[in-house]
Amino acid sequence: MAKILMITGDFTEDYETMVPFQCLLTCGHTVDAVCPGKAAGETVKTAIHDFEGDQTYSEKPGHNFALNADFATVDPADYDALVVPGGRAPEYLRLDAQVRAMVRHFFETDKPVAAICHGAQLLAAAGVLSGRTCSAYPACSYEVTAAGGTYADIPVTEAVTDGNLVTAPAWPAHPSWLRQFMALL
Template sequence: MAKILLIAGDFVEDYEIMVPFQALQAMGHDVHAICPDKREGDSVKTAIHDFEGDQTYSEKPGHNFALNATFADTDPAAYDALVVPGGRAPEYLRLDERVLDIVRHFMTADKPVAAICHGAQLLAAAVSLEGRRVSAYPACAPEVRLAGANFVDLEVTQAVTCGKLVTAPAWPAHPEWLRQFHALLT
């Protein structure tokens, strides 16, 4: 099974970190969750984003998510794949050059990468997405297009695979997003 790196930050979307972290482990994969300036055993705060009929998602406090690896000790070459959850974390994680280097490693090495919701912000900040089909939360469409990708406007329950990149608009896509990502890992 695969050794997977998951990049997190405070106010990562609750379901978008908890569900893949647990589901990928249940499938037999070894998943390490890291966050800049934090160590194994530290936690990040999460936010619950919900779709309640407003113009955008609502946000509520989520859980504390315990990290199981130390950011400073992470060697991306030791991992087979990368998961980038959404929420508010990607908007500031994309300002961290080491985070961008980690994302670049996976994208340029053509290793499987799964990004959901606002996770596309991190991809767009790290690499050109020229010629790729990429989905994300619709508010991220301008950034995805500016990075050169063909933004794929999907139903909230759908995902798209382009090469070794799997993307989806939000957590309701978990079954499809994780199924497509798992197919790349096996």
Template sequence: MWVKTMGKQLLMIVGDFGEDYEIMVPFQALQAVGHEVDAVCPEKDAGDVVKTAIHDFRGDQTYLEERGHDFQLTATMSDVDPSDYDGLVVPGGRAPEYLRTYDAVLDAVRHFFEADKPVATLCHGPQILAAAGVLEGYEMTSYPAVRPECEAAGCTWVDEVTTDGNLVTGQAWPDHPEWIAQFLDLLDGEETRD
């Protein structure tokens, strides 16, 4: 029997050419189980769109990138207060490489770690966390090409979806089932890993 969870307020930080599936799927899945998700992007307002990119894995040395969908933002970053949210989602794709240059993004990320609130990130999303200086001592994963940045930021990198404290990490969109399940457990206050 499917049981709807008690809704939480979640913040999702996205940007142009974030990975399509890594934005769309968690945004919709989290809403489907009763959470409210505000998707924001620096320098854009609620109702504006970000362009997404689809990363496909076809056996090459890296992923293939194609144009994805337009994703409509639901809130304006300059209007949101991170303390109003119960959790944070940081998708991957190419957006994190420039989103990490915005002080407002880094400050928002730091809030969730300082308050020990649930954070879910995957793929290139940890680039933002590394820039925010919050990864020291964590066991985590990311897209393998981001591993050096994660390790330089002081974490132990592992090759699987991982929950460590308040942080849930995955490597890319194929990890969605396990990554989203672990984030939902964390939002519900359940331990998923020692």
């Protein structure tokens, strides 16, 4: 079974954090969820994004998601794979040089990476999308192409795999996204 790092933060998307975390644990993998500046036992607030016919998603308060590892002591070399949930967290996590370096590690070592929705913002900032196909929430398509990637405009229920990278537009793609990610594990 794989040892997986999940990098998240406050106002991460609720389903895009909790569902993969619980699903991967259920399948026997180890998942360490971390956030810069926080330790095991602390929480991040989640937000629930929904698609209700507006021009963009709506946002509602979610849950408190408990972190189970300390960001300060994480070494990405100890992990087999990376999960990057969406929501608003990637917007500010991408400003953290240590987070960007962690993301780059998984690409430099060709380890599986699963990113969903706004997680592409972190991948773009880490400089790992050049020449790659990447799906994301449509509002992040500009970041994908500006970073040298090809934006995969796919149905919200689908995912795409490009080498070690599995991406999807949003949480309705969980079955496809998680199935493709676990095939890489």
